[in-house]
Amino acid sequence: MPEIPAFRVTPTHAVGREPAIPTSAVVATVLGNALEFYDFTAYAFFAVMIGRAFFPAHDPFVSLLLSVAAFGVGFITRPVGGIVIGAYADRAGRKPAMMLSIGLMALGMVLLAATPSYASIGLAAPILVVLARLIQGFALGGEVGPATSYLLEASPPGKRGQYGAWQVASQGAAAALAGALGVALSFLLNANDMQSWGWRIPFIVGIAIVPVGLIMRGHLQETVDLQAGTTHSTAGQVLSALLKHHTRALVLALMLITSGTIATYIGVYMTTYALSTLHMPTGVSMSATLVVGICMMGFSLIGGWLSDRVGRKPVYLLSKLTLTAVAYPAFVVINRHHTLSALLLMAGLMAALNALGSVVLVVIPECFPKSVRSAGLSTAYAVAVTVFGGTTQFVVTWLIHATGNPLSPAWYLIGSSVIGFAAILMIPETKDAALAD
Numbered sequence: 001m002p003e004i005p006a007f008r009v010t011p012t013h014a015v016g017r018e019p020a021i022p023t024s025a026v027v028a029t030v031l032g033n034a035l036e037f038y039d040f041t042a043y044a045f046f047a048v049m050i051g052r053a054f055f056p057a058h059d060p061f062v063s064l065l066l067s068v069a070a071f072g073v074g075f076i077t078r079p080v081g082g083i084v085i086g087a088y089a090d091r092a093g094r095k096p097a098m099m100l101s102i103g104l105m106a107l108g109m110v111l112l113a114a115t116p117s118y119a120s121i122g123l124a125a126p127i128l129v130v131l132a133r134l135i136q137g138f139a140l141g142g143e144v145g146p147a148t149s150y151l152l153e154a155s156p157p158g159k160r161g162q163y164g165a166w167q168v169a170s171q172g173a174a175a176a177l178a179g180a181l182g183v184a185l186s187f188l189l190n191a192n193d194m195q196s197w198g199w200r201i202p203f204i205v206g207i208a209i210v211p212v213g214l215i216m217r218g219h220l221q222e223t224v225d226l227q228a229g230t231t232h233s234t235a236g237q238v239l240s241a242l243l244k245h246h247t248r249a250l251v252l253a254l255m256l257i258t259s260g261t262i263a264t265y266i267g268v269y270m271t272t273y274a275l276s277t278l279h280m281p282t283g284v285s286m287s288a289t290l291v292v293g294i295c296m297m298g299f300s301l302i303g304g305w306l307s308d309r310v311g312r313k314p315v316y317l318l319s320k321l322t323l324t325a326v327a328y329p330a331f332v333v334i335n336r337h338h339t340l341s342a343l344l345l346m347a348g349l350m351a352a353l354n355a356l357g358s359v360v361l362v363v364i365p366e367c368f369p370k371s372v373r374s375a376g377l378s379t380a381y382a383v384a385v386t387v388f389g390g391t392t393q394f395v396v397t398w399l400i401h402a403t404g405n406p407l408s409p410a411w412y413l414i415g416s417s418v419i420g421f422a423a424i425l426m427i428p429e430t431k432d433a434a435l436a437d
Contacts, residue, residue: 085142
């Protein structure tokens with residue numbers, strides 16, 4: 001296969017890095033990404049209740065559809081945030097960009113948690129919810145690029161896969177936390193209390209974590225030498241260099257992230273799927289996301305560890321081939337048995353296989369030079385997640401309703417796996433490559 005210039009890599013040798021980065025630095029770096037997924041998972045968890053609170057309608061399906069559409073609105077500003085904050089990180093450093101994104105994230109979370117219901121303030125309620133989602137989308141679009149770039153640049157030689165995998169592991173941990181809270185609340189509160197105020201508790205918990213993140217990120221050491229002359233002076237120059245010299249890299253990155261994000265958000269949707277399609281009890285339904293989160297956390301770390309030993313591509317190919325094979329049978333089992341064990345086993349299996357493929361968050365920044373690394377990953381991630389992550393729940397909800405076929409999410413998942421499979425074949429192996437300056 002001919003070499004792709006946009007993804008050219010060079011062999012790695014001794015690079016003189018510290019033997020390891022402190023655990024506190026890893027936690028500080030991934031905390032923003034964890035909050036992102038925690039917030040979005042919590043919203044997906046309580047989509048039915050949020051729909052009733054802010055988007056009341058005579059038809060429950062319309063209320064749910066409006067709720068998941070508002071969920072999708074939060075993705076509209078992601079590309080803008082990815083470009084602006086990602087370029088800012090390449091221009092001014094990883095640390096200030098990560099401080100900015102987590103601060104904006106907190107603002108959006110406060111708005112969502114504090115907005116009164118439609119019954120209290122009328123049309124202002126859904127407007128404020130949409131505004132909160134737009135602010136959150138902007139912040140979250142610019143979070144993954146600087147944070148992942150920081151982890152890779154600070155990691156010891158031969159362990160970039162392990163350190164980079166913590167980005168997705170943090171998402172799994174956040175989903176598990178949101179799931180645990182959801183399950184606990186469903187057993188502790190009655191239906192009326194859950195609808196009136198209980199669904200706000202997870203968002204308040206998220207807000208309480210933000211100050212910790214700000215303090216910890218304030219103590220991080222910068223990984224970009226702003227005096228070395230390798231950075232661009234303006235955001236426009238960062239973007240110009242990215243688009244001029246790395247177009248093919250961006251396209252392939254978009255394909256890889258699209259594949260992963262569809263699978264991820266179908267996993268997040270399993271609680272809503274169990275509630276609205278399978279009509280399972282609330283506590284049982286919410287336990288699906290708890291299991292999905294645990295599997296994401298564990299198997300993304302396994303995937304990162306394996307990728308440092310056998311290579312990024314073999315691990316990713318294993319992930320996508322097996323996910324393609326089991327997706328349809330998994331949905332058949334869930335729909336045939338309608339039991340807690342079937343739901344948890346199949347949802348966990350699909351989440352575990354997808355998590356193995358999360359190594360692409362290491363592959364993509366490994367293939368960009370430092371001067372555009374953050375902007376490259378942020379832009380590709382934000383655009384792919386906006387177009388496909390933000391619409392996955394809406395599309396799946398509509399597909400099930402339009403076709404009357406509860407197995408339709410499986411075909412969407414299979415199609416996404418094929419896209420990722422095609423993209424990874426066009427990328428050279430990066431395991432034994434030095435990060436380009």
